[in-house]
Amino acid sequence: MPDTGPPELRGNIFEIQRFSIHDGPGIRTTVFMKGCPLRCVWCHNPESISPEPSLAFDPRLCIGCGYCSRVCPRGAHGMDGTVHTLDRSKCAVCGKCTEHCYAQALEFVGRRVSVDEVMNEVLRDAPFYETSGGGMTLSGGEPTFQVDFAMGLLHAARNHGIHTVVQTCGYAEAAVFEAMMPLVDLFLFDIKETDPEKHLAFTGVSFRRIHQNLRMLHDHGAAVILRSPIIPGCNECEDFVAGIETLATSLPNLAGVELMACNPLSESKVQRFGVNPASRAPAARPNADLVERWCERLRAAGLRVRNEPSSRAQTGD
Numbered sequence: 438m439p440d441t442g443p444p445e446l447r448g449n450i451f452e453i454q455r456f457s458i459h460d461g462p463g464i465r466t467t468v469f470m471k472g473c474p475l476r477c478v479w480c481h482n483p484e485s486i487s488p489e490p491s492l493a494f495d496p497r498l499c500i501g502c503g504y505c506s507r508v509c510p511r512g513a514h515g516m517d518g519t520v521h522t523l524d525r526s527k528c529a530v531c532g533k534c535t536e537h538c539y540a541q542a543l544e545f546v547g548r549r550v551s552v553d554e555v556m557n558e559v560l561r562d563a564p565f566y567e568t569s570g571g572g573m574t575l576s577g578g579e580p581t582f583q584v585d586f587a588m589g590l591l592h593a594a595r596n597h598g599i600h601t602v603v604q605t606c607g608y609a610e611a612a613v614f615e616a617m618m619p620l621v622d623l624f625l626f627d628i629k630e631t632d633p634e635k636h637l638a639f640t641g642v643s644f645r646r647i648h649q650n651l652r653m654l655h656d657h658g659a660a661v662i663l664r665s666p667i668i669p670g671c672n673e674c675e676d677f678v679a680g681i682e683t684l685a686t687s688l689p690n691l692a693g694v695e696l697m698a699c700n701p702l703s704e705s706k707v708q709r710f711g712v713n714p715a716s717r718a719p720a721a722r723p724n725a726d727l728v729e730r731w732c733e734r735l736r737a738a739g740l741r742v743r744n745e746p747s748s749r750a751q752t753g754d
């Protein structure tokens with residue numbers, strides 16, 4: 438057998454976004470990776486949670502033809518008269534129905550790609566990175582969830598002299614962050630709650646490991662911006678901001694703090710990915726004046742607040 442060398446490193450992504458300006462400095466290409474260990478009640482990217490491709494169904498496009506119910510080997514699709522039904526608990530994500538839905542109401546979200554395929558896309562905008570101070574950002578999902586693939590992308594970016602940012606929820610083995618550190622120019626590190634019980638309730642995981650990783654990165658000299666989504670009905674409260682202030686001021690070399698006024702999860706995504714309403718945070722925008730006041734409070738505490746002058750609404754997970 439001829440030696441074909443090591444197998445090509447591949448991973449699952451759900452989007453590559455070019456000309457991104459909110460995922461680190463300058464103009465960036467953001468690679469959205471699939472898979473996340475958290476289950477945030479406000480998650481804006483439900484398609485990012487599974488590490489495998491996800492089945493999306495858009496009821497607005499469905500014409501009730503029933504082809505899907507004929508081809509699905511698991512009986513996940515059904516027809517109630519002319520009304521289509523989908524039982525996601527039966528779906529094995531084989532993709533067969535997406536090939537037979539001529540109305541394109543069904544589609545696969547996510548694809549398996551090689552490091553080279555991603556880098557070919559990233560390198561298209563290399564001239565813009567140079568002039569703007571931008572580069573490549575790994576986001577998700579959670580980039581550490583596919584650590585080998587993430588490392589492959591970071592190594593490749595380093596070899597091309599491209600600035601790297603990793604946007605992370607911080608929930609991984611410390612060894613993963615230790616390995617990544619030399620390849621990452623900036624971590625955008627999410628802190629979603631500082632109260633341990635609330636953190637568990639909002640995200641499904643303990644805050645302890647996240648907190649330890651944040652401190653470890655900081656103590657080892659990594660550039661870290663602490664970012665917090667502000668979610669009405671969850672962490673939009675004085676206690677959370679006080680917790681952020683205490684945590685951030687205990688990390689003197691932090692590159693900055695950002696309070697993110699996130700938009701609620703769009704109704705179309707709720708429908709397309711079958712998000713359980715009982716698992717969702719209330720769909721409301723945060724109070725922009727309140728967020729601005731809290732930014733002032735953090736500035737007064739001596740922190741480098743990264744918010745733009747008037748707090749913009751944005752998406753985030």
Ligand code: SF4
Pocket residue numbers: 492508509510511512513514527528529530531532533534535
């Ligand atoms: S992806 Fe496969 S198992 Fe899932 S609903 Fe479609 S045909 Fe059925």
Ligand code: SF4
Pocket residue numbers: 498499500501502503504505506514521537538539540541542543
């Ligand atoms: S094949 Fe597509 S358009 Fe036809 S019933 Fe199924 S989801 Fe609807």
